[in-house]
Amino acid sequence: MKSLLDEISNEKSISSEKLQLLKSSVVIKHIAKGEILRRKGEKPEKFYFVKKGCLRSYAIDEKGKEHIFMFAPEGWIIGDIESHVKNMPTQLFVDAIEDSEIEVFDKKIINLDTQLLQPKLALDKLTKRVAVLQKRIILLMSATLQERYLDFIQTYPEIVQRVPQKMIASYLGVTPEALSKIRNDLSKHK
Amino acid sequence: MKSLLDEISNEKSISSEKLQLLKSSVVIKHIAKGEILRRKGEKPEKFYFVKKGCLRSYAIDEKGKEHIFMFAPEGWIIGDIESHVKNMPTQLFVDAIEDSEIEVFDKKIINLDTQLLQPKLALDKLTKRVAVLQKRIILLMSATLQERYLDFIQTYPEIVQRVPQKMIASYLGVTPEALSKIRNDLSKHK
DNA sequence: CGTGGAGTTGAATACGATCAACACCGGTGG
DNA sequence: CCACCGGTGTTGATCGTATTCAACTCCACG
Secondary structure: OOOHHHHHHOOOOOOHHHHHHHHHHOEEEEEOOOOEEEOOOOOOOEEEEEEEOEEEEEEEOOOOOEEEEEEEEOOOEEOOHHHOOOOOOOOOEEEEOOOEEEEEEEHHHHOOOOOOOOHHHHHHHHHHHHHHHHHHHHHHHHOOHHHHHHHHHHHOHHHHHHOOHHHHHHHHOOOHHHHHHHHHHHHHOO | OOOHHHHHHOOOOOOHHHHHHHHHHOEEEEEOOOOEEEOOOOOOOEEEEEEEOEEEEEEEOOOOOEEEEEEEEOOOEEOOHHHOOOOOOOOOEEEEOOOEEEEEEEHHHHOOOOOOOOHHHHHHHHHHHHHHHHHHHHHHHHOOHHHHHHHHHHHOHHHHHHOOHHHHHHHHOOOHHHHHHHHHHHHHOO
């Protein structure tokens, strides 16, 4: 089973005592499906590496609707890294879609002053996140639902299998009914 | 007139010789309205701090439509910082909406190995970018055009004044006609 | 069992896209 | 200096896509 600790350990530039400190601060946690790890408005103090299971992050708009920002199956990091800046409380919820096993990292770890987590690694992950978000914005603005769905199942085939369709609809920004109809169309027309 | 160099100079932790090196690598450039600074697919080798005028970054989708990602009036940095990672050519164009004066920084500057630009500063800017993109996704998924437009003029009042409406429409992800009608509605209903 | 959530289907509706026509400049060249 | 032209923005008619609301099926789980 993959581990973020392993990934960090492979960074040659990290000193062994720092690595030791890092390891001692990481907690393995088992969480049940439906359990909420973070609520909107909380200070982001942790982030999570998924060893097993699947988490998701999402926002709830003024109309009460959920909008999923990302799914995090095995090997992914989740936890609103992006709000780990001063004066910015999390806007996102994080909860478990399946029973999961995670590595819990403390926010302090990515605090740059401590230098425990390589800034390079943090930058790298943030940058990829931006790329994903930008692509999503273009799709939302220019593609039909059908195109967005096809892109999704191609980009995240593993996820399509495990998460409920209404959550995929939420990720795509449409109602479950609309997604259902699109799937129906796709199954017929070939 | 503001300068990014000044902002960086204020970081106490940067050494004077590094600052010197940084200063020597920055070029001031005057560019005319319409001039393209970067095209999709080019390797991102520069980024730009706007001292005067206004730039924008945008993508062109498969259907040939422009989608504006950000406007950069005075004091903003633009240049697809987010694609400054290995193996990821820029997806965005950058050009000038007005005659502009900019500080051109070399990509090497933000290369973390050189440590010329504080990783903290880079992380900070990237993080804010993610927050903006996330907000935009929620708006695209949950808000009507009217709500999005109202949010835009509240968030970027300066920009509304200076950029053509068709570009604001592009930013909002709608046709110029639709935006025009919304503005008409708004002016009547109050 | 039975109960509630998930998914499907259908009818009516709403919102924005598309297409087309036109008004209004701002600039250019005659 | 004016006439023309192209680009920007507006308005209206029509069309298409997704929403909303409602009813129904199917399971999974208690």
